Amino acid sequence: xxxxxxxxxxxxxxxxxxxxxxxxxxxxxxxxxxxxxxxxxxxxxxxxxxxxxxxxxxxxxxxxxxxxxxxxxxxxxxxxxxxxxxxxxxxxxxxxxxxxxxxxxxxxxxxxxxxxxxxxxxxxxxxxxxxxxxxxxxxxxxxxxxxxxxxxxxxxxxxxxxxxxxxxxxxxxxxxxxxxxxxxxxxxxxxxxxxxxxxxxxxxxxxxxxxxxxxxxxxxxxxxxxxxxxxxxxxxxxxxxxxxxxxxxxxxxxxxxxxxxxxxxxxxxxxxxxxxxxxxxxxxxxxxxxxxxxxxxxxxxxxxxxxxxxxxxxxxxxxxxxxxxxxxxxxxxxxxxxxxxxxxxxxxxx
Amino acid sequence: xxxxxxxxxxxxxxxxxxxxxxxxxxxxxxxxxxxxxxxxxxxxxxxxxxxxxxxxxxxxxxxxxxxxxxxxxxxxxxxxxxxxxxxxxxxxxxxxxxxxxxxxxxxxxxxxxxxxxxxxxxxxxxxxxxxxxxxxxxxxxxxxxxxxxxxxxxxxxxxxxxxxxxxxxxxxxxxxxxxxxxxxxxxxxxxxxxxxxxxxxxxxxxxxxxxxxxxxxxxxxxxxxxxxxxxxxxxxxxxxxxxxxxxxxxxxxx
Numbered sequence: 001x002x003x004x005x006x007x008x009x010x011x012x013x014x015x016x017x018x019x020x021x022x023x024x025x026x027x028x029x030x031x032x033x034x035x036x037x038x039x040x041x042x043x044x045x046x047x048x049x050x051x052x053x054x055x056x057x058x059x060x061x062x063x064x065x066x067x068x069x070x071x072x073x074x075x076x077x078x079x080x081x082x083x084x085x086x087x088x089x090x091x092x093x094x095x096x097x098x099x100x101x102x103x104x105x106x107x108x109x110x111x112x113x114x115x116x117x118x119x120x121x122x123x124x125x126x127x128x129x130x131x132x133x134x135x136x137x138x139x140x141x142x143x144x145x146x147x148x149x150x151x152x153x154x155x156x157x158x159x160x161x162x163x164x165x166x167x168x169x170x171x172x173x174x175x176x177x178x179x180x181x182x183x184x185x186x187x188x189x190x191x192x193x194x195x196x197x198x199x200x201x202x203x204x205x206x207x208x209x210x211x212x213x214x215x216x217x218x219x220x221x222x223x224x225x226x227x228x229x230x231x232x233x234x235x236x237x238x239x240x241x242x243x244x245x246x247x248x249x250x251x252x253x254x255x256x257x258x259x260x261x262x263x264x265x266x267x268x269x270x271x272x273x274x275x276x277x278x279x280x281x282x283x284x285x286x287x288x289x290x291x292x293x294x295x296x297x298x299x300x301x302x303x304x305x306x307x308x309x310x311x312x313x314x315x316x317x318x319x320x321x322x323x324x325x326x327x328x329x330x331x332x333x334x335x336x337x338x339x340x341x342x343x344x345x346x347x348x349x350x
Numbered sequence: 351x352x353x354x355x356x357x358x359x360x361x362x363x364x365x366x367x368x369x370x371x372x373x374x375x376x377x378x379x380x381x382x383x384x385x386x387x388x389x390x391x392x393x394x395x396x397x398x399x400x401x402x403x404x405x406x407x408x409x410x411x412x413x414x415x416x417x418x419x420x421x422x423x424x425x426x427x428x429x430x431x432x433x434x435x436x437x438x439x440x441x442x443x444x445x446x447x448x449x450x451x452x453x454x455x456x457x458x459x460x461x462x463x464x465x466x467x468x469x470x471x472x473x474x475x476x477x478x479x480x481x482x483x484x485x486x487x488x489x490x491x492x493x494x495x496x497x498x499x500x501x502x503x504x505x506x507x508x509x510x511x512x513x514x515x516x517x518x519x520x521x522x523x524x525x526x527x528x529x530x531x532x533x534x535x536x537x538x539x540x541x542x543x544x545x546x547x548x549x550x551x552x553x554x555x556x557x558x559x560x561x562x563x564x565x566x567x568x569x570x571x572x573x574x575x576x577x578x579x580x581x582x583x584x585x586x587x588x589x590x591x592x593x594x595x596x597x598x599x600x601x602x603x604x
Contacts, residue, residue, distance in 0.1 A: 260495075299421060
């Protein structure tokens, strides 16, 4: 048995993403996938989903979804809030790191993200067909997602009905782990195409995030990185998300999930996998600092990240949203098995 | 495949904690590309035998192979050692792929740069088309866009730089040249290459699970001139999904 939700309002550039599309880079197909896979893990953990179930990635404006058939549950991972409007016009506010249940006819209006990207999960995941082994949307070649594009009004998305107690929601009880400090990189593959001064400048100066940023890459602006006599162009070779390429203008570009599979600019360094999700949350004007690490440190960073996210997922608690069933529940508001960010009254009439 | 693999020094370059690039040279050169194909063939064999744990995929380019791995399943330094060893013993492989004859319409509206290229070279457009259709092109690699092939084999006399100002929109399935390279755009996209024709054949089809991209590194391509009426007819057949790609193949199998 499956459930169905309808996109009432598409939001802005909201796409379906999963872990990404592997095995087709040799024919030029980018990996794509969630910019911050840790948020995807969290969104699915709150729902008891498979960790790889497809989610909605929201950055600017979130979508509005209406439950058409079946009772479904959504989750918010990241700094975004939502409102559930039920068929009687009552409104429930949903805070970050919480789930909410939609009965048939209920609409969830998902807001914009305060910073960076966020993931919206749904019971059973968004079950669009797999294309080349993944549900991730890559609009440039119209692959994955819904007809290879962002959500549009009227789209109908299949998911699973929620299977737990519909009056009990799940929430995170630990603060979401955010790694402070500089972005860690491994040198190469073309660090030998730069002057020694450029290598020092890259690690010794902040780089400012420009407005030129999307799922393909982030252009940075700062101390010019001068190429040595090998020049600013190479015969194209392979790149990966995290590759930092430097064209002739000397300003670095960090490649992200939708990046091309090969490129013709020298790459001074590569962001380690554990730190790449952090770059999904930068905004124009932010300063980024880079620091060099080695492979052992990169491996340790990845283990530590997995442990932090794992601890967060194990700490999930439950709560009853107030006023859903009866008056008792109303007074039980914030009766939660952990810390809930119940800083506002959750239900009110409109 | 031959045993001659020690002619050029191999370098292993770090692409972060998820990939190594095995670099066989720095230029576009059939000999270097032969080593790329030879190395990929060895990886294919080992992977088929289940001996490349944690390796996700590998991407051949003109002059290197980038081996992507999952750092949770493979130790980066151990893989570095293995790839270095394999690169030392992989051989040279050339022209191992399919031979394709792909129809191209060279009418002016399909070939907006044909007249300029002809004028710059003091030739007639017909003579440029004769050169293009009389050459055999080799697929070096796919990149830039899904299914976008980089082909070597442009006759020296047609060598021209890219447009000074790239087009914002190159129509899908345009055949284009830049320098000694030829390409076919599977998708509408921006681009600075010179557009000399258009094929009705779809170069990428994500629903074709067995072979989403028509062309693969090592394939050989001959462009066959067709008139506008034939182009339109084939375009309709392709759009309806009725075109059998095997019709384009002369040797090798899908």
